Amino acid sequence: MTASPAPHWSAHLPPGVEADLGSGGTLPGAWTARWASEPGAQVIATTAGRIVTAAELEQLTAAAAGRYAAAGLAPGDRIIMSAGPSVELVVAYLAALRYGLTVVPANTAYTAVELANLAADAHPVLAVLDDPGRAPDLPVTTPDLAGLPRPQATPLDRVESADPALIVYTSGTTGRPKGAVLSHANLLASAHAVRLAWRWTPEDRLALALPLFHIHGLGVGLHGTLVAGASLLLVPRFEPAAIATAVEDGATMFFGVPTMYHRLATSPHLDGLRPLRLAVSGSAPLPAELHDAVRERTGQRILERYGMTETVMLVSNPYDGPRRPGTVGLPLPGVSVRLAPGEGGVSEIEVTGPNVFGGYLDRPAATAEAFTADGWFRTGDLGVLDDDGYLLIKGRAKELIITGGYNVYPREVEETLRLHPAVGDVAVAGVPSTEWGETVVAYVVPADAVDTATLEDDLTQWCAGLLAPYKRPRVWRWIDMVPRNALGKVLRHELP
Incomplete structure (x- = not known):
């Protein structure tokens, strides 16, 4: 068994900083503390020019939570959310977590049949959809919560750290999707880890063009912004020109997938990335030649990282140290990584940490299979460690x-x-x-x-x-x- 030890965390932490990954207790606890400390701070902006401050976001989410309560929903209930990025969707989502609901994000491309299959597994009491016709057999509202009653006074922010916040279904690249149950503690730990590792501060603005049904956009982009007390610009649809404009308007960070960087690199807008403080890539392997092409033209050293639905973020190239093309870097604060030799001489990546989920919804056999006897999560990914402990992903075990x-x-x-x-x-x-x-x-x-x-x-x-x-x-x-x-x-x- 080859392990990447905890001392590698030091590569991600500023000098003298401790990694308190539970600060705030829960996601709403961390967010509302930030909002109360700087009520006038801008939190959300849109490309249409709308601005939402911390005080406004607190009020909007409290009112939306009151509407859930008036509609008869109770803490612990599950709701499906599937809509394009908007202020209304963010408010509906944050309100759900503040009230103690569990959110089931769903791909906006899902058909009525696919949503019905998801509902049959997750048993939601409400669906928040861009198109109500996509779920004819469920109580449905739109992201502005149209049709729900007027808000009633209700206690908020009473969830516990172990309570479920999200049930995120695996992407289904193989087999039937399973619902990974992520607690407030899991999501909070990962948000703090990337906040520390990527030097995320209230002065940052994230150009967020990722979908809010996936852990990349939701668990990293949105959660990270709120935990850091920073702001975000919602870009409803990725286009190279839109990202260049966002950077010109003050965005300091951009998170993308390799396809986005490829489109930027083949467009006349790649130079627009030059002023960014940080450009991050994830969700799929970033070809080393694309990393080099972006660096040569813009000076940006894209920071590649590695995570999963079940674990949120695990490993990242360092902010201050060398960012090595073709690798995903070193374990993030709180995360431990080891390589378990398998059949044919390959090694599977196994991980543990406060960010790792507790199991799949109603799938005890799948959950048991996913963890080792000593409690490490089997990622199903194959990897190797270089001499400095940087992790290289070689592929999926089932794809070998x-x-x-x-x-x-x-x-x-x-x-x-x-x-x-x-x-x-x-x-x-x-x-x-x-x-x-x-x-x-x-x-x-x-x-x-x-x-x-x-x-x-x-x-x-x-x-x-x-x-x-x-x-x-x-x-x-x-x-x-x-x-x-x-x-x-x-x-x-x-x-x-």
Whole structure:
């Protein structure tokens, strides 16, 4: 067993600072303390020019919580939320947590059938949706809580740290999604960890263009902003021009996924990132060449980090120390990481810390399988540690290809192929083979209209110079688009 020890936390903490990851007790406790200390501080801004101060946010969320109470909801009830970013959605969400409700975020792309499946598992009493027609069998309101009664006086901010705050369903890249139950303590610990590690202060403004149904936008972007006492600019839809404008208007931080950075890098707006204090990438691997391209043009050293639905944030490249392309860095404050040797000589990443969830909703068998006998969470990701303790993600355990007895990491082959100018996008997977056990197959999106026979020859020669023979694709398939989820992760089970 290889472990990355706690002393690595020092790389993330300013000199003399202790890592108090429970300050505030609960999410609402931490937020309301910030609001009370600076009632006139700006907390939320919109691209349309709306400004919400701390005092206004306290009043708006208290009134919204009173409307939940008047509608008959009680602390501990669950509500689904699925809508685009807006002040109204943020208010509805914060009010739910202040009142003691448990929020079930849902992808805005979910159909009525998908929401019904989610509801059948989570048993919500209300849905807050952009389109009420998406949940015909549930009591529904819109983010402005239209149709709910006038607010009634009700006690707020009485939740305990162990109480559930979110039930976030896994992205479903394999198997049926499971609801990860995250407590206030889990979410608060992670928010404080990134606040400390990324030097997040009240002077910061985050350009938030991530969806608020995913842990990246919600658990890192929104929670982190509020715990830090900072402000955010809600960007309802990611566009390179919108991010450049946000930075020009004073944003100091931007959190994105690799697809966003790719679009910025291929746009005339990449230089707009220059004034940022911090640019963070996550939710999917950031190609090292994209990291270098952004640095060369803007001076920004994108900070890559690693987290999961079940754990929020785990590991990050340091703010002050070297940010190494291709790695996700060092364990965040409170987090411990170890590598557990598995079959075929690979090592699975296991973690523990106050940010790690307690289990899946109504899935005791899945929960038991997810944890080791001594209580560490099995991430399902494969990794290695370099000599300085930086973590490199090699792929998912279930995605590992074993061909002829050798291990092939799809990510390594994909990154090699993406370097070829004729490859627009690519995904690599293993298919059963009677001869090899599995055969390496490359699903390629050509960058331009090309003769695929010629391209196959070119890519075969390309791989011959860069990859060991057993890693080279033996089968080439040409597709129009690589299937991905909302955060850019490849859905290998949907490959043809």
